Amino acid sequence: MNRKWFFLLLLTINAFLLSGCWSKRELTDLSIVSAYALDLNEEGQYVATVQIVNPGSVAGGLQGGGGQSLAPIIVYSVTGDNLSDMDARITKTLSRTPYYAHTNLIIISDELAKEKGLLPILDELERDSEFRTSTTTIIIAKDTKAQNLIRTLTDMEKLPSLQLNKTLETAEKNLGENVTRHVHDVVNDILSTGKEPVITGFTLNGDPEQGKKMESLQLAELEVFPQADGLAVFKNGKLINWIHGETARGTLWVRNEIKMTITSINWKKEKKAIAYKVMRQKTKVSATITNGIPKISISTRAEGDIAEVKVPINLTDVHVIENIEKELEKDIKNEIEKAVRHAQKDKSDIFGFGEVVHRTDPKVWKKIEKEWDNSTFAELEVDVKVDALIRRTGLRNNSLHTTLKKEGE
Amino acid sequence: MLSFFKRKKNRVNQQQPKEYVFASQSSVLMDHSLSKNLEDIKRITGNSPDIVIRKVKIGHHATHEAAVLFVKGLVDSQTVNDLLIESIMKNSHLHKKLHLQDIVDVITNEVIPLGQVQSMRNQEEVVNSLMAGNTIILIEGINEALTAGTQGGEKRSIQEPTTHVSITGSKEGFTESNETNIAMVRRLIKSPDLWMESMTIGKRTKTDVSIMYLKGIAKDDIVHEVRTRLKKINVDGILDSGYIEQLIEDETITIFPTTEHTERPDMIAGNLLEGRIAIFVNGTPFVIIVPAIFVGFFQTVEDYSIRFDIANAFRFLRVIAFLISLIGPALYVAATTFHQEMIPSTLVFIVAAQRESVPFPAVVEALIMEITFEILREAGVRMPKAIGSTVSIVGALVIGQAAVQAGIVSPAMVIIVSITAIASFATPAYSMAISARLIRFVFIICAATFGFYGLLLALLMMIVHLCSLRSFGVPYMTPFAPFFPSHFKETFFRRPLWAMKERPQLIAGENVIRQGENQKPEPPAAREMIMKDKEKGDEHES
Amino acid sequence: MEKAKISAYQLFTLLLLFELGSALVYTLANGAKQDAWMAVLMAMVGGFCLFFIHYRLYCYYPNLPPMEYMQMLLGPVLGKIIAFLFILYFMYVAATILRGFGEMLVISAYPATPIFFINALFILVIIYTVYKGIEVLSRTSEVLFFVVSLLAVSIFLLIILSGNINMDNLKPVFEEGVSPIIKTVFTDTLYFPFGQMIIFTMILPYVNERKKVKRTGLLAIGMSGFVLALITAMNISVLGIDRTTRSPFPFLTTIQMIELAGFLERLDVYFILLVTLTAFVKLSVFFYVTVLSVSHLFHVKHPSHLAYPLGMVVLFLSMAVASNWTEYNQEWFKVEYVYIDPLFQVILPIFLLIVAFFKNRKKAV
Known part of the structure; x- marks a missing residue:
């Protein structure tokens, strides 16, 4: 009895003592990577740039004194042929092991996205248990190098990665021309034969060299700042085109990803006379198949308020409201149809129509799956139905224009 | 080394149970001669000066010599002087002419106005009775001794209990005297079913120990088991109820208390x-309760005197506090050294910033702080009250300010340790709180070697261990395991008082029903009461 | 036989956690694609049938453990051989479960730790539990049942609240008809996890409420089937069928997707907690029964004394069953589900039942 328990005890103690530091990592031995950028150099190799948090100056306040004037981030670059290799190679310049669990932004240059596509880099991101594909946002650097975006210091949020993430989130919530895509969304879209991804692009305004300096943050109006700009359209994992403005928004309408947005309509020759704030919307895409040929119908239902009126108009009249609603429906329908036409021209099914067809009739889908992108989708008949509802008109019933016009009479 | 592994066989057999010299009851009887008896008693007690021998002459014309013996301080001196010695010397019955043999009867029945008078013949019994605070009367020519119950002397008066303090509820606490304590309970339960058994435990201390239970409610098996276990005790001395607790536990290799104790009669x-x-147990204000179950240690008396919703919320809070005090620092260590991905990004930056200048790994930091805190607590408990506050000031300065400013520990660690410390005070039962204090260190080490997995395994081990415990045959983890729905409602949660129909099944015997049906208060609607008043002409309300 | 009794409720918690253990981790019914949840439910029905077989045998010999009635039914020699084969089977499955658990931890959270130590620590806790006996094990499972249900309910709520569920991922239903589903049921899901309840034939004689055994068993299997189908459906609806089948531990990925209120994210620990607790019960039951069977077959007086040596055997066997993760997975699909599991979980019990039926009829006549 005693002997047995003695051995057991010995084994336990050994397990604890020997195990020591296998998977253990002290916080002070980690360099926490907050953002990760990928570029392509002239030789066609990857250039990875990591943005490492300098915790002392991010947390701030507590230690006081010197910490404040240090940059909140430290940026390193490394060249290599695959991600894991670069990950290992970058430690030549780092005093601490890079740690990717808190990386919430991946920036890919448009060059890379066009030439090599996303496919070669996604596997590592999925396989690595440190990377969080569900919380890591992916964006495309438009007309600039990805590493420039990662280097630029920002004013509101100390961490540039946080600034970009939050900017994107805010734009998505209020404007509806951009959309936050996590890595796993992109993987899902790429894998599905009936859907292609769209990813938001960011540009950098100003001279990238200036953006690195702490002094550049002293100004009230920054000379260098990143800005969300357009949606990148992919096909077979490669970037093929950009869409902007109303086309981008139309795309997101179809994808049911609009959260809130402002739509303006013309009214009696006055351009953009009435602004309508969409508070919530629901878009349903369905497919009907006749003789093996699919037809898509999109039905959108938007709810919102009148946000602004530039013309004298009687908002207390139900008929007037109905008229505005009709105009709105026309406008939104236009937008959506424009987006659909654009995508058909690109031959990239960014709306997931193929998935809808697959769900509706798996057998037909099997037949048309192969030529979907190149012919079927491009010639697809799409029927759009929009239902716009005005619920409220804000804190005033009639506009001041209405009163002014009456006085003028 | 090999010999170490060899099984130590027959070891038990080699050890002969040593004859406990004092244990065997000597059969020396009292002598007829008074002087011989007195000599013997003096010899046995080593002629201790606190034994008072008062010689008196009694009987017709004071012909019979007698002696009154008592121990100074143990007896109630007023009783001895006024009631005993005075009545022996002055009582008229004794002045009649009497036979020697009759004197004993007369004294027992007519002279001494005390409750307890007994005659004894065994010399040792007499001496024991003397040491227990009784007064002995010896008479020349009679080989018997009379003992009169005169126990008394100085004792602490009833005071407010210092542990298990409650805001509402009774302010009485037990004292060191068994009689007082038992009386206090009897005052609360006036049922004749409240049965009691007494015994003396401890060969030298001869401590009075009493078992008390409600006949018909307590399980007979458990009562029998308690009795057997108590009778089995054969040690030198019992100075505190804690001694008894350790000698009657079911499982000795455990860190958890399997008996409860309290200072409160209402509890x-x-x-x-x-x-x-x-x-x-005589000599201590702490009364043991058996059987004890795990959740019982998180209950307070107040739980039953306040409304059930509030009581349940507090009980839940206490369980959470217990969990925090168990695994608080371990979780911190595991999260900061193994599972940094668990922590929200912003928080991880803050913690990382704080740890920048700390020279130790997180586990060492945690151990330093925890041990410092335990030292501080231990020092604070033993200090005289006047110095106690100084200790806490120094401790607060050392832990709170200086250590952080010197960069030896991080502020986050200080927060964790403080929360843990506060949480550990929220467990009402001290015996359970100190268990948590100790296991905490095991958890920290497990968390530091295998992170969350190690911590989880340690917790699992603890749960298995808890499930394997029993207290007087009752599984420790009831009502969780074995799961009793009705029992669960009474112990883990507390139903409204009016709905508590049943007693815990495993503990109570056959008699499970606690109270009558329809105990829910159903006052008449307020409106009716007012109307009634109006009919009577009472017009408080216009 | 150990002198112990467990209640029907304890049997319920044991059986439920047993079925969930390690089945939570893996992708169930891969072959049925997005209809995997239906396959799980169908396999559950198959589980009911298997349970009836075990229950009938239990009714014939309510007080005898299988190791003994096997010898009564088949004669001492053949009975002993088959009993011994069963022991080997139990031990092998225990080892594979332990290995799978260790692999899961190494892959998901402890990449730098040797799997041997992870397994060793786990088996140490299990040895301790088994050493304490079936009563302690079943009481522990009762406590864990509380914890696990709390965790499970909160995880379900979190997944639903985080809005990740996309029902479209479950469509189209019956893409390839019913045949792939049925095929999956009989080549895969029936044996793992449902068929593994064969192990409970050793535990049924301990239950003190004999009349409730049937109801309890069916309830536990039904509930575990329901929970597993729910989790499978949830995995597919959150991740999509492609990523579910590509992930070794889809439930982990599903939990990682939770993002709520800005700070309720990265809840991997939830997964580790849930999996460790259920795997603990599963492996403890398996290991306990292994120990018990050995003690019955070889007439060892105190089964608990075997816990430590057999634990070491299982530990080293767990290291030896496969040389890598891919081989480990292959073993399940190419060997276990094809040859071993059908033999021990279905064919032998049916055979025993037939023999028992005829023997008892003879007696009755």
Whole structure:
């Protein structure tokens, strides 16, 4: 009895003592990577740039004194042929092991996205248990190098990665021309034969060299700042085109990803006379198949308020409201149809129509799956139905224009 | 080394149970001669000066010599002087002419106005009775001794209990005297079913120990088991109820208490009503309650005197506090050294910033702080009250300010340790709180070697261990395991008082029903009451 | 036989956690694609049938453990051989479960730790539990049942609240008809996890409420089937069928997707907690029964004394069953589900039942 328990005890103690530091990592031995950028150099190799948090100056306040004037981030670059290799190679310049669990932004240059596509880099991101594909946002650097975006210091949020993430989130919530895509969304879209991804692009305004300096943050109006700009359209994992403005928004309408947005309509020759704030919307895409040929119908239902009126108009009249609603429906329908036409021209099914067809009739889908992108989708008949509802008109019933016009009479 | 592994066979057989010299009851009887008896008693007690021998002459014309013996301080001197010695010397019955043999009867029946008078013949019994605070009367020519119950002397008066403090509820706490304590419980439960058994335990201390239970509610098996275990005790001395607790536990290799104790009579009464058994030990204000179950240590008396919703919320809070005090620092260590991905990004930056200048790994930091805190607590407990506050000031300065400013520990660690410390005070039972204090260190080490997995395994081990414990045959983890729905409602949660129909099944015997049906208060609607008043012409309300 | 009794409720918690253990981790019914949840439900029905077989045998010999009635039914020699084969089977499955658990931890959270130590620590806790006996094990499972249900309910709520569920991922239903589903049921899901309840034939004689055994068993299997189907459906609806089948531990990925209120994210620990607790019960039951069977077959007086040596055997066997993760997975699909599991979980019990039926009829006549 005693002997047995003695051995057991010995084994336990050994397990604890020997195990020591296998998977253990002290916080002070980690360099926490907050953002990760990928570029392509002239030789066609990857250039990875990591943005490492300098915790002392991010947390701030507590230690006081010197910490404040240090940059909140430290940026390193490394060249290599695959991600894991670069990950290992970058430690030549780092005093601490890079740690990717808190990386919430991946920036890919448009060059890379066009030439090599996303496919070669996604596997590592999925396989690595440190990377969080569900919380890591992916964006495309438009007309600039990805590493420039990662280097630029920002004013509101100390961490540039946080600034970009939050900017994107805010734009998505209020404007509806951009959309936050996590890595796993992109993987899902790429894998599905009936859907292609769209990813938001960011540009950098100003001279990238200036953006690195702490002094550049002293100004009230920054000379260098990143800005969300357009949606990148992919096909077979490669970037093929950009869409902007109303086309981008139309795309997101179809994808049911609009959260809130402002739509303006013309009214009696006055351009953009009435602004309508969409508070919530629901878009349903369905497919009907006749003789093996699919037809898509999109039905959108938007709810919102009148946000602004530039013309004298009687908002207390139900008929007037109905008229505005009709105009709105026309406008939104236009937008959506424009987006659909654009995508058909690109031959990239960014709306997931193929998935809808697959769900509706798996057998037909099997037949048309192969030529979907190149012919079927491009010639697809799409029927759009929009239902716009005005619920409220804000804190005033009639506009001041209405009163002014009456006085003028 | 090999010999170390060899099984030590027959070791038990080699050890002959040593004859306990004092254990065997000597059969020396009292002598006829008074002087011989007195000599013997003096010899046995080593002629101790606190034994008073008062020689008196009694009987017709004071012909019979007698002696009154008592121990100074142990007896109530007023009783001895006024009632005993005076009545022996002056009582008219004794002045009649009497036979020698009759004197004993007369004294027993007519002279001494005291409750307890007994005659004894065994010399040792007499001496024991003397040492227990009784007064002995010896008479020349009679080989018997009379003992009169005169126990008394100075004792502490009833005061507010210092542990298990409650805001509402009774302010009485037990004292060191068994009689007082038992009386306090009897005052709360006036049922004749409140049975009691007494015994003397400890060969030298001869401590009075009493078992108390409600006949018909407590399980007979458990009462019998308690009795057997108590009778089995054969040690030198019992100075505190803690001694008894350690000698009657089910499982000795455990860190968890399997018996409860309290200073509060109302808590004892409540537990007796649930069918538990109380063990009173003379000389200590702590009364033992058996059987004890795990959740019982998180209950307070107040739980039953305040409304059930609030009581349940507090009980839940206490369990959470216990969990925090168990695994708080371990979780911190595991999260910061193994699972940094668990922590929200912003928080991880803050913690990382704080740890920048700390020279130790997180686990060492945690151990330093925890040990410092334990030292501080231990020092604070033993210090005289006047110095105690100084210790806490120094401790607060050392832990709170200086250590952080010197960069030896991080502020986050200080927060964790403080929360843990506060949480550990929220467990009402001290015996359970100190268990948590100790296991905490095991958890920290497990968390530091295998992160969350190690911590989880340690917790699993603890749960298995808890499930394997029993207290007087009752599984420790009831009502969780074995799961009793009805029992669960009474112990883990507390139903409204009016709905508590049943007693805990495993503890109480056959008699499970606690109270009558329809105990829910159903006052008439307020409106009716007012109307009634109006009919009577009472017009308080216009 | 150990002198112990467990209640029907304890049997319920044991059986439920047993079925969930390690089945939570893996992708169930891969072959049925997005209809995997239906396959799980169908396999559950198959589980009911298997349970009836075990229950009938239990009714014939309510007080005898299988190791003994096997010898009564088949004669001492053949009975002993088959009993011994069963022991080997139990031990092998225990080892594979342990290995799978260790692999899961190494892959998901402890990449730098040797799997041997992870397994060793786990088996140490299990040895301790088994050493304490079936009563302690079943009481522990009762406590864990509380914890696990709390965790499970909160995880379900979190997944639903985080809005990740996309029902479209479950469509189209019956893409390839019913045949792939049925095929999956009989080549895969029936044996793992449902068929493994064969192990409970050793535990049924301990239950003190004999009349409730049938109801309890069916309830536990039904509930575990329901929970597993729910989790499978949830995995597919959150991740999509492609990523579910590509992930070794889809439930982990599903939990990682939770993002709520800005700070309720990265809840991997939830997964580790849930999996460790259920795997603990599963492996403890398996290991306990292994120990018990050995003690019955070889007439060892105190089964608990075998816990430590057999634990070491299982530990080293767990290291030896496969040389890598891919081989480990292959073993399940190419060997276990094809040859071993059908033999021990279905064919032998049916055979025993037939023999028992005829023997008892003879007696009755």
